[in-house]
Amino acid sequence: MSLLEVDDLSVRFETDDGTVHAVDRLSFEVGAGEVLGIVGESGCGKSVSLMSLLGLLPETAVVSGRATFDGIDLLAARGTALRSIRGRKIAFVFQEPMTSLNPAFKVGNQIGEVLRRHLGLDRAAARKRTIELLELVRIPSAERRLDEFPHQLSGGMRQRVMIAMAVACDPKILIADEPTTALDVTIQAGILDLVRDIRERLGTAIVLITHNLGVVADIADRVLVMYAGRKVEEAPVAELFARPQHPYTNGLLAAVPRPGAGRLREIPGRVPSLAEIPQACAFAPRCPRADAITRSSVPELRTVGPGHMVACFHPGTDAEAAA
DSSP, X not given: OEEEEEEEEEEEEEETTXXXXXXXXEEEEEETTOEEEEEOSTTSSHHHHHHHXXXXXXXXXXXXXXXXXXXXXXXXOXXXXXXXXXXXXXXXXXXXXXXXXXXXXXXXXHHHHHHHHHHOOOHHHHHHHHHHHHHXXXXXXXXXXXXXXXXXXXXXXXXXXHHHHHTTTOOSEEEEESTTTTOOHHHHHHHHHHHHHHHHHHOOEEEEEESOHHHHHHHOSEEEEEETTEEEEEEEHHHHHHSOOSHHHHHHHHTSOOTTOOSOOOOOSOOOOTTSOOSSOTTGGGOTTOOTTTTTSOOOOEEEETTEEEOOSSOSOHHHHHO
16 A cells, blocks of 8 residues: 655756756655665765655745645645645655754754644653653653753764654655765664664554665665666565666666775766766666667666666666666
8 A cells, every 4th residue: 555656746947057857757656654765876866856755945945736635735735735634644854963953952852842832742751752752763862862962962862863754743754865974883883773663563554765785685675776866666675686777777787886896886887967868768878778769768667676666768777778
């Protein structure tokens, strides 16, 4: 059963340099209790697409399409209708906690404000529930920590506070934007264990935005690969790692560090400007399989296996393409 259905989502910004097509006709679904990983290079539209669903983009953004959650089109919702969902039923964990947490307020007050605003708890009940939430996200000495300011906590603890704030109202969907960025490997593992635990204990569906394929392999059920604002591949996680079909996905997987693999492979060229994307395959200038049709037409998504879709004129693994 799908909790969230997004159809033909497009986001553009009008700038002095022209129209920036940040997201182009993106469609996906999020099922109850599943983890969907959205991967791609920085600037490919991962965060913008999810932020647009909750009205978190500036007013200059032009958003079109449809996104249905609980019978409500999020893209058409305004005011009270959107606020009743944002933070309450769909929660967002932003990439950098130090820019999301208010440095002037104690962390307990910031979590408590969410509980009072959305659940109507009084101060005593909110404080009690805040301690429970800090214990849920495995912060030691929770009762003492809630009276500390963000700068007094480590990076890993600040991220745990953000997660505690996000799950405070028991949302149906948790969107986590690069939750392990800038954390060392051991702290990353702890955060991922926490996210997995929240899913199992609360039944929360999770949308994980990341460029780290190792994180995706560790926790996701399905993977959506984006390039230059477009979806280029989507598949169950095991299928994607075993049989990547798009040349871009093949390139990403080939660039993952492996013991004894020698020098890392890289994808030549650079991501095109989102203000200058041609009506063709956006990956064509960097693609070893490019030909006349890829440089003149936009590939449509096609099904290549159970739950496996790819937007490519010449799909297949690198080994299959070379054969």
